[in-house]
Amino acid sequence: MSRSPRRARALASLTAVAGLGLAGAAVTTSPAQSAAPAGDCAVAFPVDQLAAGDAVTGLTVTHGTTPEGFTGEVLGVLDDGIGPDVDMVMVRLTSPEIDRVGIWQGMSGSPVYAADGRLIGAVSYGLAMGSSPVAGVTPYDHMDDHMADPMQDGIAVDRTAARQIARGSDVSAARAEQGFAQLPMPLGVAGVGAGRLTAAAARAGDRSWLPRSAYAVGRAGAADATAGDIVAGGNLAASLAYGDVTMAGVGTATSVCGDRVVGFGHPLDYSGSTTLAMHPADAIYVQEDLVAGFKVANLGAPVGTITDDRLAGITGTIGALPATTDITSSLTYADRSRTGVSHVTLDTPDALASTAFYELLANHQAVVDGPIKGSEDLAWTITGTDGDGTPFELHSSDLYSSSSDLTYRLGFGLGDLVYGIARMGGVSIDSVTTDSTLRDDVTSFKISRVQARQGGEWVTVSRHSGLVVRGGGRLAVRVTLTGGGTTTVLPGSLDVPARFSGRLGFFGVAGGSRVDLGRPPRDLGQMQAWLDRQVRHDEVVVLLARGPRVHSGHASVTAAARRAGTPRYVQTVLGPVGGVVRGQAVSEAFIR
Numbered sequence: 001m002s003r004s005p006r007r008a009r010a011l012a013s014l015t016a017v018a019g020l021g022l023a024g025a026a027v028t029t030s031p032a033q034s035a036a037p038a039g040d041c042a043v044a045f046p047v048d049q050l051a052a053g054d055a056v057t058g059l060t061v062t063h064g065t066t067p068e069g070f071t072g073e074v075l076g077v078l079d080d081g082i083g084p085d086v087d088m089v090m091v092r093l094t095s096p097e098i099d100r101v102g103i104w105q106g107m108s109g110s111p112v113y114a115a116d117g118r119l120i121g122a123v124s125y126g127l128a129m130g131s132s133p134v135a136g137v138t139p140y141d142h143m144d145d146h147m148a149d150p151m152q153d154g155i156a157v158d159r160t161a162a163r164q165i166a167r168g169s170d171v172s173a174a175r176a177e178q179g180f181a182q183l184p185m186p187l188g189v190a191g192v193g194a195g196r197l198t199a200a201a202a203r204a205g206d207r208s209w210l211p212r213s214a215y216a217v218g219r220a221g222a223a224d225a226t227a228g229d230i231v232a233g234g235n236l237a238a239s240l241a242y243g244d245v246t247m248a249g250v251g252t253a254t255s256v257c258g259d260r261v262v263g264f265g266h267p268l269d270y271s272g273s274t275t276l277a278m279h280p281a282d283a284i285y286v287q288e289d290l291v292a293g294f295k296v297a298n299l300g301a302p303v304g305t306i307t308d309d310r311l312a313g314i315t316g317t318i319g320a321l322p323a324t325t326d327i328t329s330s331l332t333y334a335d336r337s338r339t340g341v342s343h344v345t346l347d348t349p350d351a352l353a354s355t356a357f358y359e360l361l362a363n364h365q366a367v368v369d370g371p372i373k374g375s376e377d378l379a380w381t382i383t384g385t386d387g388d389g390t391p392f393e394l395h396s397s398d399l400y401s402s403s404s405d406l407t408y409r410l411g412f413g414l415g416d417l418v419y420g421i422a423r424m425g426g427v428s429i430d431s432v433t434t435d436s437t438l439r440d441d442v443t444s445f446k447i448s449r450v451q452a453r454q455g456g457e458w459v460t461v462s463r464h465s466g467l468v469v470r471g472g473g474r475l476a477v478r479v480t481l482t483g484g485g486t487t488t489v490l491p492g493s494l495d496v497p498a499r500f501s502g503r504l505g506f507f508g509v510a511g512g513s514r515v516d517l518g519r520p521p522r523d524l525g526q527m528q529a530w531l532d533r534q535v536r537h538d539e540v541v542v543l544l545a546r547g548p549r550v551h552s553g554h555a556s557v558t559a560a561a562r563r564a565g566t567p568r569y570v571q572t573v574l575g576p577v578g579g580v581v582r583g584q585a586v587s588e589a590f591i592r
Contacts, residue, residue, distance in 0.1 A: 044140045050077060063285055088137065092135075105294035106286070106294060107251070109263035143262050188248050189245065189247050191359075221300065223282035223300040225282045226280055230256060250295060260318075275305060323345075325431060333367050340366065349423045374406070374439050375580070382395075445511070445577055450585040467588070469590070477509070481540075510585075512535040513581060544569060
């Protein structure tokens with residue numbers, strides 16, 4: 001077969017058509033057309049024996065779990081159109097649904113057969129700019145071999161191929177000649193809701209672990225579909241997580257041989273050897289769209305493991321399920337409480353962090369069913385093993401308060417922490433557990449006065465005052481808080497190290513909401529100590545920092561400390577006090 005000349009990087013592109021389900025009502029599909037039976041253990045048809053005009057048939061699901069037929073013809077073959085040594089077969093297809101919607105998301109993996117019944121490959125790509133019956137087919141002989149060559153940015157098309165595409169679609173030859181490119185497969189997320197997914201993506205900032213193109217799907221286990229429904233042309237889903245929160249891509253099985261399944265015709269996450277969960281699915285209907293239609297589907301419970309996620313498709317085994325990391329969220333609010341669990345199958349920082357984030361949102365939504373306003377005391381525990389296989393357990397807690405919505409702050413905080421820990425070399429996370437209590441009260445406290453014992457008297461601390469502290473002695477303090485119509489006085493003291501003697505110092509008192517100890521360490525051995533130093537938002541920290549030695553004259557303690565680098569310090573924590581504490585007081589200090 002002749003080689004197609006290379007041209008500019010693709011602009012008009014083929015879309016990876018792995019399906020995602022969105023909430024919607026079912027519609028009735030047209031009767032199935034006749035097609036070559038899929039059978040088991042399909043035999044590949046050699047791509048180099050295809051010619052333009054060759055008739056093809058195929059199978060896909062538009063409603064329920066039973067495959068329906070479509071027909072079509074070969075337009076041509078793009079040499080290396082998918083990757084090195086992986087050609088792309090271009091076909092023009094027809095069926096009542098394809099004529100109505102065009103090639104849709106969810107057809108990925110739909111088998112395409114030659115006239116003799118052998119399997120050419122799987123529908124995996126569709127023209128991106130509007131509805132079209134033209135599809136790109138991944139050859140089955142590469143799907144079955146788990147080819148994993150590096151993906152290309154774009155695929156050039158010669159003028160002959162472009163004219164063939166134009167004759168069978170509403171895309172001009174000039175646009176088609178610009179080339180083809182596979183678009184990323186969007187991720188379906190169940191349990192959170194479309195509105196929350198959109199809001200989360202808008203607030204995510206530079207968090208790379210949160211999917212930006214997630215859509216709402218039906219949760220895993222919602223459908224009655226079983227392993228027996230995974231047949232050639234039947235629905236097939238692969239999930240990164242399932243349970244309270246499901247994150248999955250929905251497409252089509254290309255061939256089933258015994259307990260082995262091949263599908264999609266393109267990768268889900270391009271992770272190579274992997275441990276995704278395999279699911280059947282029940283299609284509700286196919287929704288038309290200006291760009292590309294998409295399949296609305298509910299996922300069944302997991303029935304096996306996807307073991308390969310490669311350039312030419314996914315492959316898995318029906319039977320044993322993959323090992324999972326469980327993300328558990330327990331929430332109590334008034335007389336309501338709920339515990340939700342999500343099972344993460346893909347042990348990557350992104351999958352773990354995003355599932356932890358979504359699980360927290362989903363469980364709060366289930367309990368409160370509205371904006372999460374008030375104060376919430378959240379405790380979390382993360383368990384796992386380090387690079388040597390030694391078990392670890394990390395834990396912490398804090399109080400959060402908001403009069404609008406707490407969940408994004410809580411979720412992003414937990415997600416960032418899980419992501420950072422999962423990225424540590426050799427670390428494997430076994431479980432993430434949160435336990436929290438929400439109340440409507442949003443009372444907060446303000447530091448209204450700070451006093452220190454000086455020469456037998458209580459002296460009010462201010463930025464313009466100065467303290468004299470004795471090294472080796474004890475500094476008595478008291479902090480007055482006001483809020484919620486009450487006044488509270490917190491007594492405390494600091495033991496001043498003798499080694500601080502003869503130095504300028506910095507004395508400060510701050511509410512926990514004002515304290516930031518910076519980014520967490522990148523070493524697991526230091527993580528719990530760093531967590532223990534954190535000051536809760538409902539606590540008050542009293543601190544004395546050691547500056548440089550004093551020789552003569554006076555100097556600003558903050559400027560002196562800055563010149564000396566990060567000073568050593570001692571601190572004590574007062575509280576908790578039942579509400580978020582805000583405000584601070586600072587003063588220079590001379591340590592005798």
